[in-house]
Amino acid sequence: MHNLRKGFPVLEQYTYLNTAASGLLPEKVWEFRxxxxxxxxxxxxxxxxxxxxxxxxxxxxxxxxxxxxxxxxxxxxxxxxxxxxxxxxxxxxxxxxxxxxxxxxxxxxxxxxxxxxxxxxxxxxxxxxxxxxxxxxxxxxxxxxxxxxxxxxxxxxxxxxxxxxxxxxxxxxxxxxxxxxxxxxxxxxxxxxxxxxxxxxxxxxxxxxxxxxxxxxxxxxxxxxxxxxxxxxxxxxxxxxxxxxxxxxxxxxxxxxxxxxxxxxxxxxIGLSEIEARITELKDFAKLKFANAGLIDNWILERDSISPIFNICGNEDLYQKLRAEGIITSLRGEGIRISLHYFNNETDLGHLFNVLKI
Structure with missing residues (x-):
């Protein structure tokens, strides 16, 4: 089992839930550069x-x-x-x-x-x-x-x-x-x-x-x-x-x-199959919490498959509150976009849920 967070030092500073805006630069890529x-x-x-x-x-x-x-x-x-x-x-x-x-x-x-x-x-x-x-x-x-x-x-x-x-x-x-x-x-x-x-x-x-x-x-x-x-x-x-x-x-x-x-x-x-499995675990966990809190539309939840990108109910004030807590997201459309990659974990989501109070 890989340590999927190793090589991403930004994760030591932030709860990074913003891959849909910009992915992270792995240390191996930085060393090559x-x-x-x-x-x-x-x-x-x-x-x-x-x-x-x-x-x-x-x-x-x-x-x-x-x-x-x-x-x-x-x-x-x-x-x-x-x-x-x-x-x-x-x-x-x-x-x-x-x-x-x-x-x-x-x-x-x-x-x-x-x-x-x-x-x-x-x-x-x-x-x-x-x-x-x-x-x-x-x-x-x-x-x-x-x-x-x-x-x-x-x-x-x-x-x-x-x-x-x-x-x-x-x-x-x-x-x-x-x-x-x-x-x-x-x-x-x-x-x-x-x-x-x-x-x-x-x-x-x-x-x-x-x-x-x-x-x-x-x-x-x-x-x-x-x-x-x-x-x-x-x-x-x-x-x-x-x-x-x-x-x-x-x-x-x-x-x-x-x-x-x-x-x-x-x-x-790492293997795309392992990456896919890890993303699936995270998005299924997040989907359940967001659904129970009424933060995303039911029809999106009911689709056969979902992506690791969620747009939850929220405004500029909530976005800034998340940022103040070190949670990196994006304002998109009429809500706040959360995106989960394989290097995220349950601790990241727990931090998010605590701030959202869900």
Missing amino acids: QDHDLDFLLKASLLKENMGDMLTKVRESIGSLFICQPNRVALIPNFSYGMNSILESIDKPQKFLLLSGDYPSVNWPVESRNFEVVYAEINENLEENILKQIENEKPDFFAFSLIQYISGIKLNISFLKELKSKFPDLVLIADGTQYFGTEAFDFDDSGIDIALASCYKWMNAGYGNGFILFNERVEGKLKPKHVGFGSLQGKYKAHEGNFLGSFEPGHYDTLNFGSLKVAIDLIKE
Whole structure:
């Protein structure tokens, strides 16, 4: 059994319940970053000569963790860059289905372009709303967050697989920024066509790194236009016009992407199954307490599965009270967002419950 709190010194100062805003930086990632920049200071271009090999290892680590062949893994600096790159690769006009109130970096880039857009409401009938809009509106693409950033509402992978089976021509584009790192995930078996994420939240990789996973069936539906010297550099990008290289046109920061590799190594060392089991214990415990206190909507509690993100009733005054007690959360929507990762424990939740008096 791992000591899941070891290597996160911030936990000695705070009750940190805010991974949905920013993940923690593990000591192992920090140590890599220290060593990397010392090497860069002393070696300059000699260090960067190995950039291609490092990025290949990062790509392969992502593919191994989430079950996607590395020649279908693109490295991006963040989700928003990747999302905009994908949208620029789609010929117009096309019709998009979005979720009302989804993360701005999902919806805004679609809405700012010349796409026809329809919406499904996020409520107790979420899956039915999605199905109805697809049947009635026949969109070409459905872009959505796997986990909603305000409410924590989660779309089950089983539902998405059924959706893809029923509507095989519909391209599913998933934002996994609030999802990847919380449970085991098999991309090739998910029904999702394109999955993107920034890795500074639940993967604890720091800022400036992310990835896109592509199903091979989407290449003919995207016409990426980005190109640069980086498009041909490294394994899996051997020729001009390479699909993967079109999403990686420039030089990449080995500090940030090396950090992602170390963070993935840590996830693999612990095991996604153990991480998932620990998160499940914590969120089930929290769910029961929040439900008994009437702090979250019943319909959210009744869903088949829930994420480790809760939005509880509370205002600025309560948020500041929690902060004064060393409990780190976020104000989101009309409440206070609580997010639980594997390094949290019952003592953290006990501190929260005591302050909330529940």
